[in-house]
Amino acid sequence: MTVTSVHDPSHREALWELEDAFERGDLISVFGRCTVAYEGRAASDLGAGDRLLVLKPDGAALVHTDEGRQPVNWQPPGSEHRAAVRGRQLRVRSTRTNPDETLTVRFSDVHQLSAMAVTGGRDLTLHGSEEDLRTRILERPELVEPGFEPRETERPSSAGPMDVFGVDAAGNPVVVELKRRRVGPDAVGQLARYVRALGEELGAAEADPDGTGGDGDDDAPFVRGVLVAPSVTDRAAERLADRGFDHVALEPTPEE
Amino acid sequence: MTVTSVHDPSHREALWELEDAFERGDLISVFGRCTVAYEGRAASDLGAGDRLLVLKPDGAALVHTDEGRQPVNWQPPGSEHRAAVRGRQLRVRSTRTNPDETLTVRFSDVHQLSAMAVTGGRDLTLHGSEEDLRTRILERPELVEPGFEPRETERPSSAGPMDVFGVDAAGNPVVVELKRRRVGPDAVGQLARYVRALGEELGAAEADPDGTGGDGDDDAPFVRGVLVAPSVTDRAAERLADRGFDHVALEPTPEE
DNA sequence: CCATCTATGTCGAGC
DNA sequence: GCTCGACGTAGATGG
Numbered sequence A, B: 001m002t003v004t005s006v007h008d009p010s011h012r013e014a015l016w017e018l019e020d021a022f023e024r025g026d027l028i029s030v031f032g033r034c035t036v037a038y039e040g041r042a043a044s045d046l047g048a049g050d051r052l053l054v055l056k057p058d059g060a061a062l063v064h065t066d067e068g069r070q071p072v073n074w075q076p077p078g079s080e081h082r083a084a085v086r087g088r089q090l091r092v093r094s095t096r097t098n099p100d101e102t103l104t105v106r107f108s109d110v111h112q113l114s115a116m117a118v119t120g121g122r123d124l125t126l127h128g129s130e131e132d133l134r135t136r137i138l139e140r141p142e143l144v145e146p147g148f149e150p151r152e153t154e155r156p157s158s159a160g161p162m163d164v165f166g167v168d169a170a171g172n173p174v175v176v177e178l179k180r181r182r183v184g185p186d187a188v189g190q191l192a193r194y195v196r197a198l199g200e201e202l203g204a205a206e207a208d209p210d211g212t213g214g215d216g217d218d219d220a221p222f223v224r225g226v227l228v229a230p231s232v233t234d235r236a237a238e239r240l241a242d243r244g245f246d247h248v249a250l251e252p253t254p255e256e
Numbered sequence C: 001c002c003a004t005c006t007a008t009g010t011c012g013a014g015c
Numbered sequence D: 001g002c003t004c005g006a007c008g009t010a011g012a013t014g015g
Helices: A011-024 A130-139 A185-202 A234-243 B011-024 B130-139 B185-202 B234-243
Strands: A003-007 A027-039 A043-055 A061-064 A073-075 A080-086 A089-096 A101-116 A125-127 A149-155 A162-167 A173-178 A224-229 A246-249 B003-007 B027-039 B043-055 B061-064 B073-075 B080-086 B089-096 B101-116 B125-127 B149-155 B162-167 B173-178 B224-229 B246-249
Touching (some): A011 A080, A011 A089, A027 B027, A043 A101, A061 A101, A101 B101, A185 A224, B011 B043, B011 B089, B185 B234
Antiparallel strands (some): A003 A101, A027 A043, A027 A101, A043 A061, A061 A073, A149 A162, B089 B101
16 A cells, blocks of 8 residues: 555654655655744744644655645755654654754644655646747737737847837837736836837837827837736836836636 | 544545534545646646645645645635545535635545644744844844934835834934845835935935935935845845945844 | 735746 | 746735
8 A cells, every 4th residue: 555644653653654754755744733843044933733744755844734825834845854752752853954944843642644655647737827828929919909010039138038029010119028917016117127128229219208109200119018917906007107008908818 | 532534435435524524624634646627817737646635624725746845736725625426536626716716636546534623823933034123123223333223113105114214323314124134136126215205205315326425515315225134136236336225234133 | 805015935947 | 056036926914
């Protein structure tokens, strides 16, 4: 069987099982009454209570209570687990370096300990990401606006690579920033940096406060900024308006 | 006993145990071979493999593999768990609304199922946080610089509340931004927004590129910006220099 | 409920 | 190794 499990073990029994499981590289879960101490980037102490300790063969350690998605205490992958019996307690300690951090779980009672050898099945495929949004726009540029022509993705600039670079129906350069979900003002700032960088590179006017457009008399092209996202916060909308940028409401995947 | 646990249960046995545990409000862990499907803000599929499913009475659900601190799939607190036998599979589904999200775990084999009633012990005390840093500075203002006098914490401004507001030995207003660890350029931008907001409010010059100081002839006070953090990245240092701000190297807790 | 900010964020990519 | 930006970020706090 791939799973070993003991119910209400003595500390010494639990220690044997833990050390065997460490040796085998098992995924381990321990129910029990414990205190938890953490010392590292910060420091914390947690009084006695019933909790679930998960120990992974890659060094990750998680202490979960009955609430929250987040563990109440943890140690990242790359740590080293050790266990020992200290007096009336079973001590499980997970340490790592860089930064130096230690997580110590002291069990007064171990109610249940299980360990499972884990095999395969790490092929997670996530849909609806920013890449899906880019694909969607490259396949159907008119979703951005009629006449839009993508020219380049991840186009380099002094402000970093812009998501999509293209031209509009009038031939103006367009910087498109993609966000897979509702965005705040930070995304507008990011878009503004790309637009400014491209404007400087092309020797163009960055903005057009008069609203007279850049396709007129002067030769310098007017660089437009378009933010593609499902929606924007109020403050982001303000900043878009300030900068003269456009917002296109678009989901990373088609509705239904 | 506060813990129930079954080894290699039939799907029907596992279903009974799950429903009892839901009823009791237990913290549940399930080892088994399963596929995972998520549909909501994004969507994902995960092929068959051995994993650990954790179900919490507050509605949180976590699917953990043998690697990583993060669950490979999850559902936040506030979701509702349901279980059913569907053909040759035990299906555990966790759903929530706003946004509509569904996590479905289909077990072909359940190796081990445990459930524990959890009581008390949620009194986590965390040290070394940003609040500790503020406390430290208010108690010993000279750590910022000789003659510094804190006047207000969380002082409101049009750019939001600033961590600490005070005056320096020369009487210049000082905005102090606190960070508990090494910071990047974003923190400088935040500080700059506060300094500008305060400058506009006081009708003062925001910056002093000439380095002539603001304690001289003109009446308008010169608003200084000080970033207190253990250290800063190179790019952050550049931006600090550009803006004429100061950096004070300080840990949230005294060394040793 | 929405908007903003912090985090022992975690995680992955680029340098 | 460090830095930077994204995340189904989570979680807390204030309007």
